[in-house]
Amino acid sequence: MKKIHIAAIGILLVALALIFTASQDFSTYASFKDAAATTSQVKIVGELAKDKEIYYDPAEDPNYFSFHVIDKDGVTRKVVMNRAKPQDFEMSEQIVVTGKLQGEEFMASDILLKCPSKYKDEEIYLRAETEE
Amino acid sequence: MTENIDYIGELLWPGEVGHYLIITAFVAALVSAIAYVLSNSDRDNHDSWKKIGRYSFYVHGVTIIAAIVILFSLMLNHRYEYNYVWAHVSDDLPFKYMFSAFWEDQEGSFLLWTFWQVIISVVFIKVSSRWEASTMWIMALIQVFLSSMVLGLVIGDLQIGSSPFNLLREENASDVFATANYLELIQGRGLNPLLQNYWMVIHPPTLFLGFALTSIPFAISGGAIATRQYTKWVNPALKWGLWAAGILGVGILMGGAWAYEALSFGGYWAWDPVENSSLVPWLILVAAIHTNVIAKSVRRSYKMTYGMYALAFIMVLYSTFLTRSGLTAESSAHAFTSSGMEAQLLAFILFFIGLGLWIFYTRGKFIPSSKEDEPFWSREFWMYLGSFVLILSTILITFTTSIPVFNKIIDFFGSIAGQDLSSWHRTTPLDPIAHYNRYQLWIAVLIGLMAGTAQFLRYREKNYKKRFRKIGRDLLISLAISIPLAWIGLKWVGGQGLGYVLLIFAATYGFMTNIVYLFSGFKPNAKKLGSVVSHAGFAIMIWGVMASGLQKTYISTNPFVMRELVQDETMANQNILLYKDIPMRMSNYEALYYKDTLVRNERLYSIRFTEIDQKGNRVDSFELSPSSVYANDFSEVVSFNPSTDRRIEKDIFTSISALPPEVMNVSEAQKREKELPYEEYDIPIGDTIYLRDQVAVLKGVNFDSYHQDYTPEDSDIAVSADVLLINPESNFTFLAKPTMVIKDHRFVVHYPAKSNKNRAKVRLGEGFVNFLYPKDEDLDYHKLILEKGQTVSFDPYTITLSGLEKEITHPEYEAEEGDIAVQAILQVHNKSGILVDVLEPVFVIRQNQPNFIRDFKPRSGLAANFIKIDPGTGKMEFMIGERTQDASDRFPIRIAEDVSRSDFIVLEAIVFPGINLFWLGSSLMMAGFFISIYLRRRRKRA
Structure with a gap:
């Protein structure tokens, strides 16, 4: 066997080892129940509870944003983010929040929204303007 | 149908x-x-x-x-x-x-x-x-x-x-x-x-040119091998491979520049699946170029070069599949949605994988390959290792990017087995940037260490001891300069942990070795230039990545203003609230938002920043204008574009992160307008209204100047009131021009006027509709008989029938078949002979019945009905109505107080130190490819 082959196999082994260690980053989606059981960060997939309050008042505090998420088990909890409210938040079909539970509130450090694409499936604009 | x-x-x-x-x-x-x-x-x-x-x-x-x-x-x-x-x-x-x-x-x-x-x-x-x-x-x-x-x-x-x-x-x-x-x-x-955005004009063509160029080294090498020309292709393949890597690299960088300059990602690279899938083919191309150079120089690694070129092209197809199949829509900010062409794309990939493998297996045994082992300290061996490290990098990137594909494959097997395997699904990393950086850091360390050292080695090195005596001095010099330089760098970028220490050292050492190599042998050697520029560029880029990434600081913070209940301090202080015309302290800057201007569908917010040193002196000032972008129909704000103050040593990046809800969205504005506690005051002109904090004076009602947002159109009937708001404490005055418009004689549109400083909003009462378009019972009618061209007095005006028109322009007229219609043109002049209004009533005979369409003009307060034409005498009969006196002396003005301000922006401001090292280094890296192309061509001619 040539050195170069050994090097190639070595690189492949390193790749496998790294992927194996990296796989802890590839989590599964947790629920609020799982979040209560751990102190580390979890990723929760759910829907926005549209009947509950979505609070963001930039004039009061531009870094405080709260809303409610229903997780895949149907549990609803308040989620708080110390950040500005993302665009098109209300339109989201699915929400993925990353963070941890603190008391009753879920403190989110990151949020990912799955929105129906705005520029697809849209009504055909008519030339006539619609006014008040 | x-x-x-x-x-x-x-x-x-x-x-x-x-x-x-x-x-x-x-x-x-x-x-x-x-x-x-x-x-x-x-x-x-x-x-x-x-x-x-x-x-x-x-x-x-x-x-x-x-x-x-x-x-x-x-x-x-x-x-x-x-x-x-x-x-x-x-x-x-x-x-x-x-x-x-x-x-x-x-x-x-x-x-x-x-x-x-x-x-x-x-x-x-x-x-x-x-x-x-x-x-x-x-x-x-x-x-x-x-x-x-x-x-x-x-x-x-x-x-x-x-x-x-x-x-x-x-x-x-x-x-x-x-x-x-x-x-x-x-x-x-x-x-x-x-x-x-102009980046959208130049970035895609460059990237697609890079994609297209990636196919050609594959076609050259694969085609040559398939037609039994096993070795000579390395020359054209290298030339085209360099073009491909150079152009594709520029295309990727443009994407980074776009993300940084125009999108509010807050960085140039986010390890987004779409970004990754163009980076991977580029990395493989670079690896292939290295093995191609080896093949040209020492006649080995033909198979490997072909394999890498094929892989680069297949990864272009795979990237097309990932971005266009909708699979990455969940993890990417800018993938296409599903196109319904997944099967066709998959066939495209599989066909070329099949073709690539077929060429390899039918012809592979004929491709010459060297039997002997390459010496350990030979240039080719270390170039192999370098290529392998690049391939390792692509394996790691591709694996994580492909997680949605793995989930799909799991579903596919699940459907065969008739089981729900969705518990096997994995998600993309919680923090993708940290995830990729953690592993790619070590790749960069290895490349930094090898990129310069390998330059000094010779092909087919037999006597490495002798060689080391010769190059040892150069390597030692590089090392000796690198250690203190890396130490200074570490102080600057402030990285913690072994990884960062090694990274900054590797980058510095990679840079120094390349520079020393360029000047070794007493004179700079042009032949080396392309490779040296690329490798040194890489090292500079890593410095830039570390400086701008690790030293990235939010300056949009004001600890005195922020509420205490924020638990996570790192995230808490990213945004600051700026009211118009009120200077605000943030970090060591004072920010003043003083103006906003609408340019097409973009509203630019002008902000003046003044840098303040520790003694409180103003040391520097500059202006930035981040903007909000409206949807094409202006119904809402759809995105924010950043604005950056670019300097040699650092960039100050600003982006709006939120605007008042009523500014963001028209329907929200309408909802809030409805909820405002308006009080109505019925007052004559000149009267004063005493409000809680201020007084309001109705200065007049006019038809000449309107609310700033209203642009008059032909068939509009519009009126505005001049309401002067005076705050007796601050002596601040504001002339509000609330406007009401009747469009097409059909709908009423309001333009309420707001003064943020008075925290008041003024709107015209609904009673103004009657003023603009009075009912007939509120008008006193008088009969008037006129001939064409005749003028009669109608106190305080004179009325002239200046003509008749067959073309009906009256908005209330809807043509029907068999209509006979005439529109009269009645000019109304005042005593000084100035034209005040033109009344254009319509006379229609429809199904043998006469019909009249009234025209009313609010300025003169006159209405006209065209009721009879006497064909014999040419006399025409009109009913002219004037407002009854009491209908015009009091006006309904509505005022809401304590209205929340809507003239603020929520701003995010970030300092990126040393980011120009990133742009310089990455541009040099790409320039190296073009230098190589140029030098190779010149050498060939010589």
Whole structure:
């Protein structure tokens, strides 16, 4: 066997080892129940509870944003983010929040929204303007 | 049904021609591929087959370009009967964004890609004619697949490709298609406002040129090996490989620059799946170039070079699949949505994987490969290792990016086994940037250490001890300079942990070794330049990445203002609130938002920053204008564009992160307007209203100047009131001009006036409708008989019948068949002879019955009815109404107090130190490829 082959196999082994260690980053989606059981960060997939309050008042505090998420088990909890409210938040079909539970509130450090694409499936604009 | 309607104004032939052109292009590519294959196998008729192949390819090229020209002219002419035109163009889209609109979606971007493949192939036939027959059959096969993507043929249940020439009414269901003249009713949807940016004009063509160029080293090497020319291809492959890596690299960098400059990502690279999938082919190309150089120099690694070129091309196809299949939509900010062409894309990939493997397994045994082992301290061995490290990097990136694909595969097996395997699904990393950086850091360390050291090694090194005596001094010098320099760097970027220490050292050492290598042997050696520039560029780039990444600081913080309940301090202080005209302290800056201006669909917020040193002195000041972008119909704000103060040592990046809800969204503004606690005051002109904090004076009612947002149109009836708000404490005054408009004599539109400083909003009461458009019972009518040209007095005015008009312009008139209608033109002058109003009442005979359409003008307060024409005498009878006195002396003014301010912005400001090192380094890295191309060509000529 040539050195170069050994090097190639070595690189492949390193790749496998790294992927194996990296796989802890590839989590599964947790629920609020799982979040209560751990102190580390979890990723929760759910829907926005549209009947509950979505609070963001930039004039009061531009870094405080709260809303409610229903997780895949149907549990609803308040989620708080110390950040500005993302665009098109209300339109989201699915929400993925990353963070941890603190008391009753879920403190989110990151949020990912799955929105129906705005520029697809849209009504055909008519030339006539619609006014008040 | 709609099929039976004869539509008016549709221009259908260009679409049909375009569609047939694409079909011709597809067939021509197929013919060309077959002819080129035959030219390789049928050696007796080699030249004639080659000619057929070439001319078929030209036919393919011409038809593709013609189809592009047709589609582009349809877009320029706003032919909304075509779905692609309607979906991406609108009447107000400027010409420069037509290009962006062209390649915004799947079909257009496939055409762009196909176009570049054509151009590259034609250039290739001219400059590398010796390799034409062996290469072009693969290029033609690629064209077969690419043009099939826009074919739009339906055979049974099978749809092949999606045509850009599909009609709007075929693609969409809407009631509007029930009318034959639907084209007059519809409007183009327009280009996504996020893409109305000049980067969108230049980034995609460059990237697709890079993608197209990636195919050619694969076609050259694969084609040559398939036609039993096992070694000579390394020369043309290297030349084209360098072009591919250079252009693709520039394309990727443009994407980074766009993200940094125009999108509010807050960085140039986010390890987004779409970004990754163009980076991976580039990394493989770079690895292939290294093994190609080895193959040229020491005649080994032909197989490996071919394999890497093939892999680079296949990864381009895989990246196309990932971004266009909708699979990455969950993890990516800018992937296409699903196109329904997944199967076709998959066939594209599988075909070329199959072709690549077939060439390898049928011809591999004939490719010469060196039996002897390469010496450990030889240049080639370390270049191999370098390539392997790059491949390792791509394996790691691709694995994480492919998680959605793995989930799909798991589902596929689940469906075979009839089990739900969704518990096996994995998600993409919680923090993708940290995830990728953690592993790619070590790749960068290895590259930094090797990039310079390997330069000093020689090919086929036998006597490394002697060599080390010679180069040892140079390496030691590099090391000696690198250690203190890296230490200074570490102090600057402030990285913690072994990884960062090693990274900054590796980058510094990589830079120093390359510089020393360039000047070793007493004179700078031009031959080395390309490689040295690229490798040193890489090292500089790593410095820039570390400085801008680790030292990135939010300056939009003001600890005194922030609430205490924020738990997570790192996130808490990213945004600051700026009220208009109120200076605000943030970190060591004072920020003042003082103006906003609307430019097309973008509102620019001008902010003046003043830097303040520790003693409180003003040391520097500059202006930035981050902006918000409205949807094409202005109904809401859809994105924020940043603005950056660029300096040599650092960038100050600002972006708006939120605006008041009523500014963000029209329906929110309407909702809030309805909820405002308006009080109505019925007062005559000159009266003062005493409010809680201030007084308001009704200065007048006028028809000449209106609210700033209102632009008068012909058929409008509009009025505004001048209401002066005076705050007795601050002595601040504001002249509000609330305006009311009746549009088309049908709907009422209000323009309330707001003073943020007075925290008050003024609106006209609904009673103004009667002022603008009074009921007949509120008018006193007098009969007036006039001849054409006659003037009579009507205190305090004079009225002249200046003419009659058959063309009816009155907004309330709707023509019916059999109507006889006349519109009178009555000029109203005041005592000084100045024209005040023109009254245009209409007299209509409909089904033998006379009808009158009144015209009222609020300025004179006169109404006119045209009630009789005496054909014998030519006399015409009018009823002229004037307002009864008491209807015009009191006006309903509505005022709301304690209205929350809506003149603020929430701003995010970040300092990126040393980011120019990133741009400098990465640009040098790409420049190295072009320097190499230039030097190689010159050497060949010499």
